[in-house]
Amino acid sequence: MRHEESAYSEQQDAARPGRRRDHTRDGVILDATLEVLAEEGYERMTMDMVAVRAKAGKATVYRRWPSKGSLVVDAIARLGRREVGLDELPDTGTIRQDLRALFRPEMLQDGERRFRVMAGLTSLLVSDRSGLAQAAHAASTEPWVTVNRTLIQRAIDRGEVRVAADVETLAQVVPSMAAYRVVVERKPIDPDFLIAVIDGVLLPALGLPPAWSGPDGDARSPR
Structure with a gap:
């Protein structure tokens, strides 16, 4: 279109x-x-x-x-063209740290901006027949979904996550909840929110144990 x-x-x-x-x-x-x-x-x-x-x-x-x-x-x-280069994604050895490494200020600002643009088209979500709202949704959410899909698949490939994981659905968990926070609740995307979603929703859905706080204050997964 x-x-x-x-x-x-x-x-x-x-x-x-x-x-x-x-x-x-x-x-x-x-x-x-x-x-x-x-x-x-x-x-x-x-x-x-x-x-x-x-x-x-x-x-x-x-x-x-x-x-x-x-x-x-x-x-x-x-x-939509402002997408994260998949060859530049962090590779720390664990999916949790890979996801946390994405919490750079510029990436959080860009993600929030995308969702606020989508919020600006809320009135068209029901009545729009031109595909404009759909294009906005794809431009605001799909790049983030693609990043999560890549990181989850990488975790599967290295044996950290079970092979049976529903990659397509789970890749949408964080972006969808972030979109709800910005579009519906009108709240900013911040690291505390993202960590809560990752540790409380995504990691358990991937079959990974809950994180715990180590002596240095950094959350870790028990072995």
């Missing part, structure tokens, strides 16, 4: 007379779109708001995107 909307925008630009459009500001405008969407929601958001936030002329925004829907589609696609 995104490619169709983007292609439509490009065709519209090409069809208009005048000099070639300058797309160097597209990234700034799309980032501003995500910010306004997260703050105002899709219904209240306007293209004028985006232009002000991006410090861009209204004509620039309207020439590039013929409608609010097409603008949001491209912004969501940009959000």
Whole structure:
């Protein structure tokens, strides 16, 4: 869908007379779109708001995107491209420490931002037929699910987790609970919350023993 909307925008630009459009500001405008969407929601958001936030002329925004829907589609696609490189994931030897190693400030901020964008599209979750809300859900949740899927499979491969584990379902546990926290409860994602979900829900579901606090204060799994 995104490619169709983007292609439509490009065709519209090409069809208009005048000099070639300058797309160097597209990234700034799309980032501003995500910010306004997260703050105002899709219904209240306007293209004028985006232009002000991006410090861009209204004509620039309207020439590039013929409608609010097409603008949001491209912004969501940009959000979806910001994925964690799977070859850069931590490999500490245990899945618990691998997951905890993901708790870097920038990753937590990015994850929360994704969910807040999804929250901005809440009004479309029931009525939307264009696939916009579905695209937002995929862009906000799927990258995190992919990371968890990879770490769980790695734990299975090294014999830490039982082979019978339902990888697909369990990979969605932390992202789903994080999304609920941000979208429904309107609370931030913080390390304490994530540790509670991992130790209290995910690890037991994987068949791993509960963590305990060692002398240095770091939680460990008993052997």
